[in-house]
Amino acid sequence: MRNIDFDCKVVEMKNIIKKFGDFTANENINLTVHKGEIHALLGENGAGKSTLMNILYGLYQPTAGEIYINGEKVNITDPNVAIQKGIGMVHQHFMLVEPFTVTENIVLGMEPTGLAGKMDMKKAVQDVEEISKKYGLYVKPNEKIYDISVGMQQRVEILKALYRGAEILILDEPTAVLTPQEIKELITIMRNLTQEGKTVIIITHKLKEIKEAADYCTIIRRGKHIDTVEVKNTSEAELASKMVGREVSFKADKESKEKGEATLRIENLVVKDNRAVEAVRGLSLEIHAGEILGIAGVDGNGQTELIEALTGLRKIEAGNVIVNGKNVTNNTPKEIIENKIASIPEDRQKRGLVLDYTVAENMILENYAKEPFAKHGIMNSTAINKFAKELIEKFDVRPEDEKIKARSLSGGNQQKVIIAREVTNDPDILIAAQPTRGLDVGAIEFVHKSLIQQRDKNKAVLLVSLELDEIMNISDRIAVIYEGKIVDIVDAKDADENTLGLMMAGGGIQNEK
Amino acid sequence: MKSKAFFEKIATYITKWTFGFSIISIILGFIIGAATLALAGFNPIEAYGIMARGVLTRPSYVAWTIIGSTPIILTALSVAFAFKTGLFNIGAEGQFMIGAITAAMVGYFVELPAIIHIPLVLISAIVAAGLWGGIAGVLKAKFGVHEVISTIMLNWIALYLNNYIVLLEGLRRATSQRTHEIQRSASIVILEQWKRSPEGREWLRGHDFFGDALRTPLNWGFIIAIIFAVIVWYILNKTTLGYELKAVGYNRHAAEYGGINVSKSMFTSMVIAGGLAGAAGGLHVMGISKSIASLAAMEGYGFNGIAVALIGGNASIGIVFAGLLFSALQYGGSKIQPALGAPSEVINIMIGTIVFFIAMPKLIKYSLQNFKKKRGAKNVR
Numbered sequence: 001m002r003n004i005d006f007d008c009k010v011v012e013m014k015n016i017i018k019k020f021g022d023f024t025a026n027e028n029i030n031l032t033v034h035k036g037e038i039h040a041l042l043g044e045n046g047a048g049k050s051t052l053m054n055i056l057y058g059l060y061q062p063t064a065g066e067i068y069i070n071g072e073k074v075n076i077t078d079p080n081v082a083i084q085k086g087i088g089m090v091h092q093h094f095m096l097v098e099p100f101t102v103t104e105n106i107v108l109g110m111e112p113t114g115l116a117g118k119m120d121m122k123k124a125v126q127d128v129e130e131i132s133k134k135y136g137l138y139v140k141p142n143e144k145i146y147d148i149s150v151g152m153q154q155r156v157e158i159l160k161a162l163y164r165g166a167e168i169l170i171l172d173e174p175t176a177v178l179t180p181q182e183i184k185e186l187i188t189i190m191r192n193l194t195q196e197g198k199t200v201i202i203i204t205h206k207l208k209e210i211k212e213a214a215d216y217c218t219i220i221r222r223g224k225h226i227d228t229v230e231v232k233n234t235s236e237a238e239l240a241s242k243m244v245g246r247e248v249s250f251k252a253d254k255e256s257k258e259k260g261e262a263t264l265r266i267e268n269l270v271v272k273d274n275r276a277v278e279a280v281r282g283l284s285l286e287i288h289a290g291e292i293l294g295i296a297g298v299d300g301n302g303q304t305e306l307i308e309a310l311t312g313l314r315k316i317e318a319g320n321v322i323v324n325g326k327n328v329t330n331n332t333p334k335e336i337i338e339n340k341i342a343s344i345p346e347d348r349q350k351r352g353l354v355l356d357y358t359v360a361e362n363m364i365l366e367n368y369a370k371e372p373f374a375k376h377g378i379m380n381s382t383a384i385n386k387f388a389k390e391l392i393e394k395f396d397v398r399p400e401d402e403k404i405k406a407r408s409l410s411g412g413n414q415q416k417v418i419i420a421r422e423v424t425n426d427p428d429i430l431i432a433a434q435p436t437r438g439l440d441v442g443a444i445e446f447v448h449k450s451l452i453q454q455r456d457k458n459k460a461v462l463l464v465s466l467e468l469d470e471i472m473n474i475s476d477r478i479a480v481i482y483e484g485k486i487v488d489i490v491d492a493k494d495a496d497e498n499t500l501g502l503m504m505a506g507g508g509i510q511n512e513k
Numbered sequence: 514m515k516s517k518a519f520f521e522k523i524a525t526y527i528t529k530w531t532f533g534f535s536i537i538s539i540i541l542g543f544i545i546g547a548a549t550l551a552l553a554g555f556n557p558i559e560a561y562g563i564m565a566r567g568v569l570t571r572p573s574y575v576a577w578t579i580i581g582s583t584p585i586i587l588t589a590l591s592v593a594f595a596f597k598t599g600l601f602n603i604g605a606e607g608q609f610m611i612g613a614i615t616a617a618m619v620g621y622f623v624e625l626p627a628i629i630h631i632p633l634v635l636i637s638a639i640v641a642a643g644l645w646g647g648i649a650g651v652l653k654a655k656f657g658v659h660e661v662i663s664t665i666m667l668n669w670i671a672l673y674l675n676n677y678i679v680l681l682e683g684l685r686r687a688t689s690q691r692t693h694e695i696q697r698s699a700s701i702v703i704l705e706q707w708k709r710s711p712e713g714r715e716w717l718r719g720h721d722f723f724g725d726a727l728r729t730p731l732n733w734g735f736i737i738a739i740i741f742a743v744i745v746w747y748i749l750n751k752t753t754l755g756y757e758l759k760a761v762g763y764n765r766h767a768a769e770y771g772g773i774n775v776s777k778s779m780f781t782s783m784v785i786a787g788g789l790a791g792a793a794g795g796l797h798v799m800g801i802s803k804s805i806a807s808l809a810a811m812e813g814y815g816f817n818g819i820a821v822a823l824i825g826g827n828a829s830i831g832i833v834f835a836g837l838l839f840s841a842l843q844y845g846g847s848k849i850q851p852a853l854g855a856p857s858e859v860i861n862i863m864i865g866t867i868v869f870f871i872a873m874p875k876l877i878k879y880s881l882q883n884f885k886k887k888r889g890a891k892n893v894r
Contacts, residue, residue: 313769334772343770351770356763361756365771369753377753 003195004215008035009071010168010199011056016065018051025051026062027223033168033216038190038200040214040231042207042243044440046410048223049203053170057089058082069168088161089170094153096145102152103128103141106160131162136192151182158189162198169193171202173438175209187213205243205440207236219243244442254452254474260289263460264310264341264429269319271302271309271484279305281484282319287429292451292461294475294492296468298504302484303464304346307433310462311343312336313351324428337366342427344418344435346464348411352418355407359397360388362406363421395420396446412443419450429460436470448474468500482506532831534874535824535867539838542867549862555855563852564845572726578841580801583734584609586836587793588818590738590745591646593827595660595786597749599762600779604649604664605790606815607671610808611645612638612794614678617805620695620798621684630698631799635737638795639788645671646787647780654776660783672811679807690807701733701799732800739833741792746829748785758782790815820868839864 011033018026025048033039041049054060056067058076067074069085076082082089096105103124112123125141132139137155145153154174161169171190175183190200190213204210210217210231217234219226219242226242241247264287273279279302287293297303308314310321312333320329323339331339345351353362364373364384372383388402397409397416406414415435422430432451436444451474455461465471471478478495480487480503487503547557568574588605595602616638623630649667652658679685684692697706707713708727717724749755760768761778769775793814798805821839825831846860870877 311770332772332774333769334774337772345770350764350766352767354760354764354767357760365760365767368756368771374753379751379753379756 003197004037005035009033010035010069011201012068012071013052013056014066014068016052016055016067017063018048018055018060019063024223026055029065029220029223029225031218031225032228033199033201035199036194036197037215038194038202038213040210040217041201041203041220042205042210042217042239043220044205044243044410044442045412045438047220047243049220050172052220053089053172053201053203056082057087057170083164083166086165086167087170088158088164088166088168090154090157090161090172090174092173094157096153096156098146099144101142101144102139102148102156105145105156106163108160110164127163128159131159135162135189135196137162137189149182151178151185154178154182154186155189166198168199168201171200173203173205175204175206183209207239207441210239211236221245240441243440255456257290257456257476259291259476260458262286263289263324264462265320265322266310267320267322269306269309269321270317271305271314272317273302273305278317279484280309283481283485284319285479285486285489287460287462289428289460290455290458291476292455292463292474294471294478295462295464295481295486296471296478296500296504297466297481299466301481303433303481305484306481307343307346307431307464310336310431311341311345337425340426340428341431342422342425342429343431344415344422344433346433346437348414348418353406353414356405358403359392359406359409359417360385360402362417363388363391363402365421366425391417391420391424412439412446415439415443415447419447423450423454427459429462430454431462431464433464434466435463436465436467444470468497468504472497472500480504532826532828534871534877535826535831535835537877538867538870539824541870542863545866546859546863549859550855553855553859555853560849560853560855560859563849564842567848568841568845572722573729574844576726576729576731578837578844579735580729580731581840581844582836583732583738583800584793584797584814585817585821585839586735586738586833587741587796588790588815589821589825589832589836590741590818590829591786591789591793591815592818592822593825593829593832594745594749594789595782596822596827597762598758598778598782599765600650600653600660600782600786602646602649602664602783602786602790603661603819604646604667604787604815605793605818606811606813607664607668608642608646608787608790609794609797609812609814610668610671610675611787612642612791613798613802613805614675614794615641615791616699616795616798617692617695618678618684620699621693621804623699624696625698627698627700630696631701634695634699634799635792635795638791638798640791642791642794643784643788646790647784649787650780650783653783654779668811668815672808675805676807679805686804692804692806694803695798699799700803701737701796702730703727703732730801732796734796734800737792737796738836741789742829742833745789754781790818793818820864823868823871 009032011031013029013031016026016029017024029048029052031052041052043049051060055062056076058079058081061077067076074085076085097108103121106128107124112120112127114120128139128141137159139152139155139159140148145156158169174186178186187209193200202214214231216228217231217239218228219239221243266283266285269280269283270278271280283302283306295303305314309316312331312335316330320327322328323341326339328336328339349355354365361384364387367373368379373380373387385402391397392400392402395416397413397420406417409417430451435447435451439447451461451463463471463475472492472495475492477489478492478500479489480500482504483506547561550557550560568578588609591605591608592602616634619634619637623633625633645667649660649663652663653660679690679692686693704713704727708717717727749759757768757773758778758781760771760773761775765775768778817839821832821835824839825835842860842864846857849855850857
């Protein structure tokens with residue numbers, strides 16, 4: 001079916017060891033990739049898969065080990081060598097010049113030039129159109145980067161690598177930023193590329209996509225090579241347990257529970273977005289004690305603005321927010337925290353953490369001025385560290401060191417720090433915005449358990465997520481948001497994916513009228 | 514072999530140490546200064562010898578170095594404090610002038626016993642300059658005006674305000690472009706009255722060390738600057754105020770989310786930074802100049818503070834030493850011109866080089882790594 005050439009080992013990495021100080025990121029890892037295959041590298045955050053690929057691309061030098069490209073031993077000292085050897089890499093965070101056009105970005109550094117060094121734009125556009133057609137990578141050559149979708153930006157990155165003659169493409173977490181539709185397109189593109197004799201290595205922790213797209217999968221756990229498997233002979237559950245090192249439950253366990261009184265009432269809320277356009281348009285919602293209310297919706301339908309308004313970070317134009325019978329409309333973030341609302345913010349690095357503060361300092365972000373952490377404005381580092389140590393142990397944050405900067409934690413552990421802090425505040429209402437974005441299976445499981453625990457403690461939990469699976473899996477009730485309004489609320493028991501999907505696309509509006 | 518291992522250890526140590534880059538940059542500054550002198554046809558070793566002797570060999574030389582370091586330590590603390598809280602205070606220059614103007618006026622018009630007058634003058638200078646700095650804070654917090662722009666403009670406003678006030682009737686000294694001297698009760702020069710009295714002179718004549726040191730306007734300013742350095746360190750590292758301000762500096766979005774009032778923090782930070790630069794201006798008037806003059810251009814105390822803050826790694830302790838070094842270079846450098854005929858401007862080249870290298874730590878890091886790698890390769894063979 002696929003044209004994998006098993007005689008041709010395009011990439012062979014042997015006994016790769018990479019140490020950062022005392023920390024071993026890669027411990028004797030072996031990787032063999034054949035021409036024309038899609039090879040997935042699977043592992044949790046911080047397992048060492050990106051490190052391995054950065055070594056292949058010349059961004060890091062291995063402490064020990066050998067690399068062979070097409071059977072020839074190579075010493076990849078920097079990315080230029082890697083590019084010469086036909087290796088291209090698309091990073092998780094795109095490296096594009098935003099005010100430049102698609103074409104300008106693709107040819108950057110290798111511009112076709114005419115007389116006196118004048119750039120030959122016409123030829124550049126032609127070149128781009130040619131390769132874009134060849135591999136089915138649809139782009140608009142003359143659009144500026146900031147005007148095109150994230151999916152197209154990714155295609156530009158892939159074209160950039162192909163334009164430089166890449167035969168081996170490394171894609172680092174390529175689906176993390178894509179919509180389900182765009183993920184399907186990407187898989188088609190990867191298939192096209194392998195049909196043309198290219199080789200694709202994807203770094204990922206999403207099992208579904210590996211199952212769908214990859215031929216082979218190498219699993220790395222804590223820097224060690226666990227196994228390389230043929231994907232069609234394995235299951236998602238098997239991959240997951242190899243990745244995490246234990247059995248993983250995909251379905252969250254949850255007992256049924258009577259919901260209590262309405263703790264949070266939102267009445268006809270109107271909120272504007274950054275461009276001063278109404279993003280939340282008269283939204284009303286009630287969230288009860290002891291329930292998880294999930295808000296399902298396509299990105300950009302007012303979810304971000306709703307959460308920011310509820311947490312005091314954005315001005316409410318009209319309407320009311322009532323917590324335990326008290327009106328907290330347009331209160332400051334501090335007052336809202338004092339009214340027992342806690343939140344897990346959408347962007348953990350932007351809102352949730354001060355990355356240059358230590359874990360301990362982050363643990364007290366909302367309580368730094370309260371006893372025992374401070375008295376008369378003087379901070380008590382002993383009490384702070386003791387508190388942080390307790391939380392680190394209770395929430396299994398790794399590494400177990402309260403004095404390292406939050407920046408050096410993996411995404412999952414950063415999220416644990418935030419959850420530890422928010423839950424320990426003992427809120428009545430917990431707002432969780434995209435709490436599992438970018439996390440691996442093990443960490444997702446942890447986050448879901450924490451949310452359900454809050455619900456079982458009779459707290460009100462508001463979950464906003466773009467992952468419909470997640471919403472359906474742990475919510476008690478599901479509200480669908482579309483263009484800043486709640487279209488419908490259904491019981492999770494009665495919800496099915498198709499109806500919800502239709503409502504998320506605006507199809508339910510007629511019913512409501 | 515042993516020496517190689519030793520070299521490697523030192524290289525690792527330097528890259529890890531907070532002030533490592535500063536030390537290397539200072540050494541590089543001296544090397545490039547020497548090269549410049551050599552190019553111009555002067556013997557660098559001789560020139561550096563004159564500088565070293567010109568700073569260290571007599572008590573009065575050391576005293577002058579200490580006196581010169583006082584204002585720049587304080588303006589550097591001002592810049593560093595703002596920097597730690599995410600703001601770039603280019604306005605230390607203007608805040609210094611506001612502090613000096615206030616000190617000159619309160620020092621001249623008010624008559625009080627020294628024990629009250631001195632603190633009053635200093636506090637007035639700090640408050641006035643703090644409010645001056647606060648203007649930039651308000652502009653940033655309320656209207657989003659970048660503090661670099663607003664503080665540069667405030668510097669010019671301060672300069673012309675200075676020139677206006679100096680020439681005001683009642684403050685201006687007759688037939689001069691200066692104000693009247695401040696009252697003696699506002700002076701912080703050590704033993705000022707006594708050392709001019711007959712007994713004082715008699716005693717000092719018999720004691721070489723003190724006699725020489727006290728010929729300079731040696732004053733309490735340096736001690737006060739050290740106290741401020743300690744206070745700054747304490748605020749930033751031990752208080753909830755420091756926690757708030759640094760949180761806003763590192764990540765204002767997270768600080769806002771955590772319930773910290775970001776606008777208020779920016780204002781507070783600029784007020785404190787302004788106050789520190791104001792203290793520099795105040796102490797300068799109280800300890801050295803005793804009056805203020807009409808200025809054709811800015812004096813550079815604030816701008817030098819930026820260089821000192823950088824060299825000192827924006828840390829209190831580093832700033833104290835960097836301020837002393839800066840002052841020693843300026844004072845010692847002024848001596849090579851008469852002795853050798855070598856231009857003292859070479860000092861500016863050295864200081865420029867030091868700041869230049871500090872501004873690119875990556876270069877040093879990279880060279881050290883390469884150095885280590887080469888050593889490593891040789892060892893294998």
